[in-house]
Amino acid sequence: MLYNILVAVITIICALLILVVLLQNGQGSGLSGISGGGGGGGALGGNSGLGARRTADLLSKATGIFGGAFLVLCILANFAIDRTGDGPTRSILQDGGAPVQDLNAPSQTQSAVPIQSNDAGSSDDSGEEGDN
16 A cells, blocks of 8 residues: 555656756746746846846756656565565565575576487598599
8 A cells, every 4th residue: 555655646746857958948948938038028037037047947856856756666675575475575686686596506507509329330531532
C-alpha cells in the first residue's frame, strides 16, 4: 500500500520535474520569453515582479527541490517494497554484495568447443598432395 502511494508521488514529481526543466531558458528564451518579447508588454509585463532573473531563479530552485525529492522518494520506495512472496526477503546489496567466486577454480560447465579426436581413418584435406 505504501509502495503504491510512493510510486504515484514519484510519478507526479517526475512529470513536474520534466515540466520545470523544459520551461528553463536555453539561450535567452523560456518562461520569461513568453510574455511577448521578454522586455515589455504582454501578460507578464515589463514592470511585473516576475522578471527574467526571478523566473530563472525560481525554476532553478524548483529543479533542485524536485530532483532531491525524486531521489529521496526512490530510495524510500526501495525499502517500502512488500517482500512477502516466494523470493528472498533481502536484496544482494542489503546482504553486503554478491558472493565472491574463485576465478582459478576449474569450471563445472561443459566446454562450448567440441573435443576433436585424431583418428587414423579420418581424412585430412589440407595435407594431400597431388601429381603435378
